[in-house]
Each structure stands twice: as C-alpha cells, then as structure tokens.
Amino acid sequence: MTLTSYRTLCTEVYELTKPVGANYPDVPYFIEHLSQIGGRILEAMVGSGRLLIPLLEAGLNVEGIDSSPEMLAACQRNCDSRGLNPVLYEGSIEKPNVPGKFSAIVVTYGSFMLLGNRTSAIAALQSFAKHLEPNGQIFIDLGGSIPLMQKQRRERQ
Template sequence: MTFSRYGALCTEVYDHTKKVGQSIGGDIEYYSQRLRDCGGGRLLEAMVGSGRIIVPLLEAGLQVDGVDASPDMLASCRKRCEERGLLANLYQAELQELELPNLYDAIIIPAGSFLLIEDREQSIAALKRMYAHLKPGGRLMLDLFLPDANFELGHFAGTSVFHMQDGDLITMEGKLIETSFLHQHKVSLIKYEKWRDGALIQTELQRFALRWYGVHEFKDVLESCGFTDIVISADFEYGKVLTSDKQQYVYEAIRP
C-alpha cells in the first residue's frame, strides 16, 4: 500500500477519465488561442499531469515544456508524447522549488491545479518561482474555481468503479477527513484498489487537498508577487465578467 498524491493507480484513473485533448469547459480552446498570441516563443505547462493539454498544444506546433511533481504522471505524459512522435522537455519538480534552464513567454496551469498547493506560503513561493521563470512581458495564465454549496460533503464521497481496457477493475473510494472555512481548505482521503480476475492486486491511498482563494484575494496575491495587468475572465471567454460563484475563471497576469 502506498500513500501518495498522484501515484500509479491515481494516474491510471486520471488517464482513463481525462483523455488527451479532452476539453473541460473549453479550457483547451482558450489556452490554445491565448498562447498563439505569444509570438511563437517557449511556453511552459506547470502541473502538466499526464498530458491532456500539452499534447494538443504540441500537435498545434507550439513549443511547450512541462513540469510536474508526480513521476507517475510524467511517465504517462512522456509515453503519450512518444506515441504521437512529439518531443517535449518534461521536468519533475515542485513549483515552489522550480529551477529550470529556460525562461518562458508564457506559463499556464489549467484545470484548477494550482489549488492543489495546500499551504498558502508554498503557493506564494510557487508564484514567485514562476515569475522568475518568465521573460519580461511574459504571461502567467491559470484557472481557478470556488467551493460549491456542498463544501462539507466531500467531492469524492462514495465509491466509483472503472473498467480498464486491459480488463482490470479499479475502485475509488473517497472520504472527507477535514474542512476549514477559516483556512480555506478541505482534505479528502481516497483509496484506490486494483482488481484482476476477482483478486485484489494493488492498493494506493491518496491524500487529496484543495485550498481556495477569493477572487479578489488571489488578484492581490498576484500583485504582491510583482505581476501587473491582471485580467480575470469567466467561462474561458477572454474578458467575460464573472457573475456567479459557480463559474470557472482564468487569471492572466504579466511580468513587467
């Protein structure tokens, strides 16, 4: 049994449920369009995961590197790129310790993944490290979301069953173990079990934490890190005004 953030079984489920090129709410279309405005320079997808977004960006001819803390996610991303004949520099690192050899015209963090940095100070350190990896005039783009009305019920409550292509079954059972409005976070414990021919062959535990920011709070955080010209857009439509707490929204911020 392992206790991890994004281990082997979690990655299998992620790959099974989030296919390469599968747009969530229009995020791939949004980032593709916005990145085309960066003049064809070098780009970075932070918290790249297993390649859902970087692969179609590479296929569109963009020069994109990727970084993630999970070796299992990176292995899947690398495999997906190789299967398609795509070349990408993929790095394993925590964002708060980011030290890459290149500067970038833009850095993106899709799918609300920035909220996975549970500790506030570490999230600010991550923003500062990304600021340091942007060229002057470079752009940080990331989307976030707010907790829903079921904040205290747990996003992963109950058991899900996934039928994998090789005939194996993976069950995923989640339990909410901590919530705090004061500290703006919640923590779930997720148990993955892999079954083959009726026998349990692998188990994995994942501590899954999310930390939220208020819309204007996060704008202030970006400004405190040195970013300017911050634009907040709702529903992956650039410049659309955010009017509901149920909408997903994207920040774009510039390193002067």
C-alpha cells in the same frame, strides 16, 4: 493522510477521467492565447499531457513540469504514441529546476489548488515570476473558470 503527489493509482484514475484528446473547453482558449504570445511556454503541473499535447500539436514551443514521476511517465507515453518529443522536467513548481525563462507559464484545470497551502502558493507564484521573460504572462485556471469567462464575454457582446 495528505496527498503530496500523484502516484500510480491516482495517475490511472486521472487518465480515465481526463483522457488526452477529449473535448476540453480550455484547450482552444489556451491555443488561441498562447499562439499570440510565441516563445517558450511552461505548463506547470503538466500531468499526463491533457493540455501539453494539443499545444504541441498546434506547433507551440511548450515544455512541462510535474512533481509526479508517474504522471510524467504517462505524459511521455501519451506523447510517444502521437510521435511527439516533449521537454519534460520532474520537480516542484515552488522551486522548479528548469533552464532559462519563459514567455508564458500555464497552470490549468484547477491544478494550482492542489498546492494545499498559502505558503506553497506564494512560493509557486514567486518562482513563476523569476522564470518569466520581461512582459511574460501567467495563466492560472482555478477550476474551469477561463472557458466560463469567455462564454460570459460572448453573451455580453
């Protein structure tokens, strides 16, 4: 059996193992870097809002997309409980149905690796390029690598 989307049980496990508001090393990194970019930001594969919510709370103009209606419902519940009103889209990142262009697109915590094959990965990257403003930036964390690189850079200084 191939996992093609997070459903109810996967969403429940995700929320237990990656709760919104926990201390994640990538959140400060993204707040710092995305704050400098400004403009609209798209979090692809937004999940239950683990990153989206702290970005919204930091005052960033961030929207989210996910292919799982269950994850989007969890994200909306988590936002509602914090008084946040996010812009969320249901859809695939390979062919996102989102309006306009973004200053940055973010895929975090190894979610990009869930695409499962080279064809899907290339399609996602091509769609990101089409949805970026000129000089827009793409951030893809393949599994916690950004905080590690940041730590190594501090150690070298």
